[in-house]
Amino acid sequence: MSGVQGRVVVVTGAGGGLGRAYALLLARSGASVVVNDLGGARDGSGAGHSMADAVVAEIRALGGNAVANYDSVTTARGAAAIVGTAIEEFGALHGVVNNAGILRDAAFHKMADEQWDAVLEVHLAGGYHVTREAWPHFREQGFGRVVMATSTSGLYGNFGQSNYGTAKNALVGLVNTLALEGAKYNIRVNAVAPMAATRMTEDVAPAELLEKLAPEHIAPVVGHLLTEECEDSGTVLVAGGGQVHRVQLFQSKGVTFDDVPTLQQVADRWKDITSMDGAVPGTNPVG
Ligand code: NAI
Numbered sequence: 001m002s003g004v005q006g007r008v009v010v011v012t013g014a015g016g017g018l019g020r021a022y023a024l025l026l027a028r029s030g031a032s033v034v035v036n037d038l039g040g041a042r043d044g045s046g047a048g049h050s051m052a053d054a055v056v057a058e059i060r061a062l063g064g065n066a067v068a069n070y071d072s073v074t075t076a077r078g079a080a081a082i083v084g085t086a087i088e089e090f091g092a093l094h095g096v097v098n099n100a101g102i103l104r105d106a107a108f109h110k111m112a113d114e115q116w117d118a119v120l121e122v123h124l125a126g127g128y129h130v131t132r133e134a135w136p137h138f139r140e141q142g143f144g145r146v147v148m149a150t151s152t153s154g155l156y157g158n159f160g161q162s163n164y165g166t167a168k169n170a171l172v173g174l175v176n177t178l179a180l181e182g183a184k185y186n187i188r189v190n191a192v193a194p195m196a197a198t199r200m201t202e203d204v205a206p207a208e209l210l211e212k213l214a215p216e217h218i219a220p221v222v223g224h225l226l227t228e229e230c231e232d233s234g235t236v237l238v239a240g241g242g243q244v245h246r247v248q249l250f251q252s253k254g255v256t257f258d259d260v261p262t263l264q265q266v267a268d269r270w271k272d273i274t275s276m277d278g279a280v281p282g283t284n285p286v287g
Contacts, residue, residue: 002227002229003029003229004026004029004030004031004095004226005029005030007026007030007031008032008033008034008086008091008092008095009026009031009032009033009096009097009226010033010034010069010082010083010086010093010095010096010130010134011023011026011033011035011097011099012036012073012096012097012099012126013036013037013038013073013099013100013101014033014035014037014052014097015035015039015052015054016037016055016198016199017215018099018149018196018218018219019037019055019097019099019100020055020058021214021215021218022097022099022219022223023035023055023059024058024062024064025219025222025223026219027059027062027064027065028062028064029223031226032067032089033064033066033067034066034069034085034086034089035052035059035066035067036052036068036069036073037051037052037068037069037100038070038071038072039051039052039070042102042103042199043102043118044102044104044118047070047072048070052068052069052070053068055068056068067085067089067090073098073100073122073126073127073130074121074129076129076132079126079129082130083134083137087137092137092141093138094141094145094226095144095145095146095226096134096145097146097149097222098126098127098131098147099147099149100122100123100126101122102119102122102123103119103161103164103200104119104163105160105161105163106160107159107160108162115163116162119163119164119167120163123164123167123168123171124167124170124171124174127148127171127174128174131146131178131189134146135182138185138187142185142186143185143186143187143228144182144186144187144188145187145188145225145226145227145230146182146187146188146189147191147222147226148172148175148189148190149171149192149193149194150169150171150172150191150192150193150236151168151194152193152195154167154168154169154170154171154172154193155168155172155236172191172236174189175189175191175234175236179234180287182233187233188225188231188232188233189233190225190235190236190237191237192225192237192238193236193238193239194240195218195238195239195241196213196214196218196240197210197214198215212241213240213241217240217241217242218239221237221239221244235248248281250279250281251280251282252273252274252275252276252277253272253275253279253280254272254273255273257269
């Protein structure tokens with residue numbers, strides 16, 4: 001199979017914004033798509049069917065295959081229903097795009113437990129539950145592709161987004177281990193940090209910048225990660241406005257102390273420890 005032709009893909013949060021662009025590109029490219037969306041507001045409040053239904057109607061009008069699902073990604077039961085929709089409607093599942101997301105920004109000193117929990121529930125628990133539910137199908141068929149939506153807010157930090165950034169970077173941790181565990185079953189797991197004009201970003205960037213950041217720019221990158229041809233796993237990409245970059249953690253050359261160092265010895269070598277001259281990609285020394 002080449003590209004995503006004939007593949008069945010779940011896109012969570014596909015009732016608008018980036019998820020809608022992913023679903024449309026996948027369907028146009030021959031995939032059958034489960035358009036999942038809870039249908040709530042940007043902060044996760046509310047629910048409804050109209051968002052997912054509208055995207056399914058758009059896809060069908062183009063002659064594509066799509067079915068709606070309205071469950072929340074936040075529970076195992078919701079995830080089972082989402083994956084179940086793919087199996088019942090299309091007879092298989094080959095790829096998952098964990099795209100559903102909400103925002104509840106607050107400076108850390110004002111962060112309420114409820115804001116923290118709600119954001120981690122959708123992004124992190126959501127990414128976990130849907131992938132966990134899809135995983136046995138992927139292992140059994142010896143093929144699976146997972147794309148996590150991460151964020152530069154998680155990779156680099158962003159004021160007011162400690163909850164969101166934590167969840168988004170935690171998904172990269174999940175990617176790292178799933179890439180290892182999925183390798184022998186031909187399951188590839190990667191992450192994309194998008195930059196796009198959607199309801200999530202409408203008030204965080206100037207209009208002139210947002211004009212250049214159509215969600216459609218990111219869809220082919222996500223689409224490529226869902227193909228059999230793409231064998232990469234454990235990679236993190238940043239994409240937006242026509243630019244696509246890979247992001248990777250590097251480790252400095254550092255220093256080796258022969259004995260337990262004193263405070264002063266650490267201070268004396270601090271520049272050598274932290275200098276990134278000659279740094280190499282980091283790896284797990286006990287992995
Ligand atoms: P969006 O708000 O348009 O899309 C998110 C979708 O997820 C919405 O349609 C919403 O109804 C759905 N959703 C929320 N909670 C859900 C739940 N519990 N179950 C199922 N669906 C749920 O925002 P956008 O920008 O399209 O975001 C898509 C993803 O990309 C998110 O994960 C976001 O964090 C991420 N992202 C977006 C960036 C951007 O520049 N727009 C930047 C970095 C990351």
